[in-house]
Amino acid sequence: MKLDTADRDILRLLQTNSQLTMKELSEQVNLSITPIHERIRKLEKSGHIDRYVALLNRKKMGKALLVYCNVTLDKQRRESFEEFNEAVKRMPEVMECCVVSGNFDYLLKVVAEDMEDYNNFYQQNLSVLQSVQHISSFFVMSEIKSTTQLPV
C-alpha cells in the first residue's frame, strides 16, 4: 500500500495526539470527515497504525533511573539466544532489547526506581540467567530526547 501526502499528514498528526477528532484532522489535512475516516480505517487495517496507547511520565511513575546495558551471551550453548530472548520478554523492567552488531550481543534499555532497585534486578533477574556471560551497564545521566514519532 502506497501512502500519499494526506495519509502522511494524518499519521504525523496521530503520532503526536491520537485523540484529535475527525473534525480537527479534517481541518488540518484539508479533507472532509468522510475521507479522513476512511483513510484512518485503511491505515489501521494495513498495519501502518499499530496501536493507540497512553504514554506515561516515567519519573512520575517512580522510575527515575534509566539504564542501557550491553549483554554478552555464552555462545557455547546453542539454546542461549532463545532462552535469553524469552526471559527478557517476561521482564517488565526491560523496555527495549535487541541484537546488535559489534563486540557485544544485546543492547537493553531498562527502567528502575533507583540504584538499589536496579541492583536487585541485575542480581536477581539478569545475571542469574545461565545464558549470560557478561553485562556492562551504562547509566543515563540526562535524557535529551525520547519520542515514539517515526519520521513520516
Added chain:
Amino acid sequence: MKLDTADRDILRLLQTNSQLTMKELSEQVNLSITPIHERIRKLEKSGHIDRYVALLNRKKMGKALLVYCNVTLDKQRRESFEEFNEAVKRMPEVMECCVVSGNFDYLLKVVAEDMEDYNNFYQQNLSVLQSVQHISSFFVMSEIKSTTQLPV
C-alpha cells in the same frame, strides 16, 4: 499524588490500548463509569498520563534499519553539549538521545530506510557537527522487544 490499585490497573490498561471505552475499563477495574472517568481526569492532570498517541509500524513505514550510536564530543569546546543537544532535537531520524556514563558521551537511537539512507544521515547531519569528535554505530540485527509500557 499517590496511586492505588485501581489507578494502577487503569494505567496498565491504557498503556496497552488507549481506546478502551469507559465501560470496558469499568468492567476490568471493578469500578463504575463515574469514578473511572474521574480517576483518568486526575491522572491526566497530575501528569502521570503524558499523552495519547498512535504507534506506527516501523517497517511498514519504510524504516527497516535501526541503529544505536555512541557519540563522543569535543570537550574542549564549552558550547559543545548545548549545540549537540539542540541539533539532535531537530533530527527526526533520532528517536532517543541521552547522556550516559562510561567512556562515550551520548547514546542515540536512529531509524533509517536502509544503509544508504543511514550513510547520508551520518555524513550530512551527524558527523558534520562541530561538536562531534567520534561516532561508532551499532546496527540492530534483530529487535527482540520494544515497548512503551512502563512497569506499573
Added chain:
DNA sequence: GTTGAAACCGGTTGTCT
C-alpha cells in the same frame, strides 16, 4: 463510590454528487 438520567459530541453509515 454507585446508579441512573440527560445533554452533548463525535464517530459511523448511507446517499448523493
Added chain:
DNA sequence: AGACAACCGGTTTCAAC
C-alpha cells in the same frame, strides 16, 4: 473519491443515594 446529513454510541455532567 469526497461532501452532507442523519443516526447512534460513548463521554460527560449532574443529582440522589
